[in-house]
Amino acid sequence: MARIPDPTAKIALLRTATDVFAERGLEGAKVEDITRRARQSKGAFYLHFQSKEDAFRQVVEAFLARLADIYKSPKDFETLPASGAEVVRFWLERDEQMLEFLWQNRSVVTMVAGCQGQNAYLLDAFRLEVRRTCRAWVELSQKRGMMDSKLSSELVATLVCGAYDELCRQMIRSPRKPPILDWLRQTLAIFLRGLGTPTLLRALDRAHVLQARVLDAKTTSAKTPVNRSRGVAVSRRSLRPTYE
Amino acid sequence: MARIPDPTAKIALLRTATDVFAERGLEGAKVEDITRRARQSKGAFYLHFQSKEDAFRQVVEAFLARLADIYKSPKDFETLPASGAEVVRFWLERDEQMLEFLWQNRSVVTMVAGCQGQNAYLLDAFRLEVRRTCRAWVELSQKRGMMDSKLSSELVATLVCGAYDELCRQMIRSPRKPPILDWLRQTLAIFLRGLGTPTLLRALDRAHVLQARVLDAKTTSAKTPVNRSRGVAVSRRSLRPTYE
DNA sequence: GGAATTATTGACTGGTGAGTCAGTAACCTT
DNA sequence: AAGGTTACTGACTCACCAGTCAATAATTCC
Known part of the structure; x- marks a missing residue:
């Protein structure tokens, strides 16, 4: 049967892409830099994204x-x-x-x-x-x-x-x-x-x-927990978990 | 005797460069676009500026x-x-x-x-x-x-x-x-x-x-003219006149 | 008109990097 | 172990464009 995709590959690419885009902007960022930092190949990048701009937009x-x-x-x-x-x-x-x-x-x-x-x-x-x-x-x-x-x-x-x-x-x-x-x-x-x-x-x-x-x-802030919300469904397209 | 430089060339290039940089940013701007719109050559551009980035910085x-x-x-x-x-x-x-x-x-x-x-x-x-x-x-x-x-x-x-x-x-x-x-x-x-x-x-x-x-x-504004200033020398590197 | 000198031109060079794809790896089924 | 299929690799292609420079234009003087 077929090879199973690496579930962490896209996440690693998105996370690293975010950092490189933040540092250098869309045009200043190199796909090579993203993929090297994420320890993935350019081919893997283009497997998950149509283009560099596609990754940015996602x-x-x-x-x-x-x-x-x-x-x-x-x-x-x-x-x-x-x-x-x-x-x-x-x-x-x-x-x-x-x-x-x-x-x-x-x-x-x-x-x-x-x-x-x-x-x-x-x-x-x-x-x-x-x-x-x-x-x-x-x-x-x-x-x-x-x-x-x-x-x-x-x-x-x-x-x-x-x-x-x-x-x-x-x-x-x-x-x-x-x-x-x-x-x-x-x-x-x-x-x-x-x-x-x-x-x-x-x-x-x-x-x-x-x-x-x-x-x-x-x-x-001691009485009421922060981030409490009500009445609306959570985000449907949360690809990148928030982190500190 | 020698050819006299065109005094308006640099002004035209700076003015046009400003517009192209504003539209597309430094990296998105093409020197070719700037020089074509300013009706100058790329050679003229590099006569006045060290590089594209130099023009931007000026x-x-x-x-x-x-x-x-x-x-x-x-x-x-x-x-x-x-x-x-x-x-x-x-x-x-x-x-x-x-x-x-x-x-x-x-x-x-x-x-x-x-x-x-x-x-x-x-x-x-x-x-x-x-x-x-x-x-x-x-x-x-x-x-x-x-x-x-x-x-x-x-x-x-x-x-x-x-x-x-x-x-x-x-x-x-x-x-x-x-x-x-x-x-x-x-x-x-x-x-x-x-x-x-x-x-x-x-x-x-x-x-x-x-x-x-x-x-x-x-x-x-009727009593006091706007833009009146005092006590400090005017800008020394005002290359681009303000315009509407 | 020709010479000397400087400004200007735009075809050209060479480096860069997005995106491609033939080859290889990894998986499961038989 | 072999076959079939999909994921992944990274050398490679090729388009793009910053910057260059040999050729030409424009100027003044003789």
Whole structure:
């Protein structure tokens, strides 16, 4: 009977390809480099992938698919937090989950960030998806009287996405995972103050939320496990497991 | 006697190279494409540049040099605004000047954004320069009691730079120059609210600055010409004039 | 018009690397 | 052990393109 494919071959190629693409970009990466590092042959590479670009696209598309399961739209939630302290806790959890995911996939994030020319659409797809979801949250917050509705939701989404994008960039360039939760607490406080309606701000002050207490690690991440999600099926095209 | 060099040849090559590099990145750009569009020969290209990469670096370094003259550190200013309304006006002018400069040089900005692999240092240099200047302003604002000094200046600089970076990105992807001043007014209001000390916020409220009035175009850009700068020599390596 | 000199040209060279494919290895069945 | 089938190998092909350089053009002076 026939030879059985090596089950780890494609995984090794994808993992190594991710690293080489992250370092050098699609055009700077050599198939020879990928296959040498993965201890496979070029023939094996072309057995699993149509082309170098095909491999690149598979990595990025798998990542984008999993991102959709991490960064969810308001309509994917059955219930939403009502009180001031719950709102803060809710956002810290979501933000930390998102940054944790990006940290675990920082090679792919670097790959996506480097997409240009005829692969620019992949970076565009990533940004558009994140922006759209962020905007949906902004519009809901405005509708619920938590965020200043005179502000352009498009502009607010731009600013918030840009700020978090740069946070992510700073995180990824660190050799070790930095104190993300600390960063997120200050960031959330700034945006709540900058965007929140007087109603929300009063509620947050009453709950002493914008001071150190509720934003403290002990009252946030200790109680609720990070990465808990609900209501949506897990990613179907997760080829590369996240790793540290 | 000898043949006189064509004075416009290098300019044409630089201008066209900028466009091709912006579209396809350094590695995707072909010298043949550049020279054909510029109506020059490859020999002429190599007469003016050591290599394709040399041309790329000349464009980016000239841009970074001019950026230093646009986005100045606090210590480059003789006087700084004191009152609430003056602070707002000051920042709107500076922000508009910066975005105007980036708009005029949007091809180069796209080039820089695409730097990766062994050219990543150019993007790093750009980001570091902007970040460092932003952080200097943040620290001065904190020292002058205008900005919450409990906040990490590094984090604030990260968030502000990230937000404005994304604004810039949105602007650049527009076929026509969008209403930058409108964007900047809302952005500045959000960050002043998010970061300002109670003292500054009271002063701004007293001057009705965070409402539509002082942020109105008629009281800002009409009085003070944009792009006015002082005290620092103009860029020495400005090869490519800015254009629309 | 010819000479001397410098600028410019674009056919050409040589290196690179994506992708191919004939040969070999690994598997199971007979 | 041999046969049939599929996975895998890595030398090889060939297209591509950065960079070169012999030939030509353009200039001024005599």
